[in-house]
Amino acid sequence: xxxxxxxxxxxxxxxxxxxxxxxxxxxxHSHVYWYRQLPEEGLKFMVYLQKENIIDESGMPKERxxxxxxxxxxxxxxxxxxxxxxxxxxxxxxxxxPVRSSKNIQYFGAGTxxxxx
Amino acid sequence: xxxxxxxxxxxSVPEGENLVLNCSFTDSAIYNLQWFRQDPGKGLTSLLLxxxxxxxxxxxxxxxxxxxxxxxxxxxxAASQPGDSATYLCAVRPLDSNYQLIWGAGxxxxxxx
Numbered sequence: 001x002x003x004x005x006x007x008x009x010x011x012x013x014x015x016x017x018x019x020x021x022x023x024x025x026x027x028x029h030s031h032v033y034w035y036r037q038l039p040e041e042g043l044k045f046m047v048y049l050q051k052e053n054i055i056d057e058s059g060m061p062k063e064r065x066x067x068x069x070x071x072x073x074x075x076x077x078x079x080x081x082x083x084x085x086x087x088x089x090x091x092x093x094x095x096x097x098p099v100r101s102s103k104n105i106q107y108f109g110a111g112t113x114x115x116x117x
Numbered sequence: 118x119x120x121x122x123x124x125x126x127x128x129s130v131p132e133g134e135n136l137v138l139n140c141s142f143t144d145s146a147i148y149n150l151q152w153f154r155q156d157p158g159k160g161l162t163s164l165l166l167x168x169x170x171x172x173x174x175x176x177x178x179x180x181x182x183x184x185x186x187x188x189x190x191x192x193x194x195a196a197s198q199p200g201d202s203a204t205y206l207c208a209v210r211p212l213d214s215n216y217q218l219i220w221g222a223g224x225x226x227x228x229x230x
Contacts, residue, residue, distance in 0.1 A: 006173065041222050042221050042223060044219030048217075056217075078179075108162075108163075110158075110160035111160055
């Protein structure tokens with residue numbers, strides 16, 4: 001049973017380009033969470049998605065950032081017109097239904113490290 | 118607003134020592150607290166999860182305690198080994214959320230052989 005898979009592991013973009021980060025949840029998980037970790041800081045919640053639905057995007061910047069989790073395929077975090085401040089590690093986690101699971105343990109991927117030149 | 122603080126930010130100790138990592142949180146209304154390990158270039162590994170009704174959890178050489186009323190948790194590592202070198206993060210799940218985790222900035226631990 002593969003864990004949470006994120007790709008690419010490293011992504012280099014020039015200012016103004018687009019970044020697409022992919023996350024495939026663990027088998028049987030339909031809930032995905034994206035977090036951002038700036039250097040020397042803790043993780044910050046960005047967005048929570050179920051299949052085809054955004055449940056909570058309160059931690060995601062209103063401009064340039066978007067996320068989706070289609071019926072088929074991985075979840076995508078998309079950053080348009082990247083700036084140097086977007087350089088960070090982006091982690092994805094998945095879980096079973098958090099309402100039904102009393103512990104709601106989130107399983108994390110290895111992250112995508114985005115560097116903006 | 119819940120805030121999580123980890124002290125120290127970095128720690129270097131000789132192999133074999135017992136050590137304690139600290140995590141404090143400002144709001145005691147939490148559902149649980151988790152300790153994670155983060156290795157460079159790798160993902161996060163959950164080490165221990167303590168429910169708010171529990172006082173401690175143990176796994177091998179690791180023991181995590183929780184004092185919800187004082188807003189503190191400690192991670193105790195016995196007989197440290199070079200392989201324990203990593204960044205240790207704690208995260209709390211607030212009572213008013215089924216899924217959000219609030220994270221500390223981590224303690225970077227180096228165990229010297």
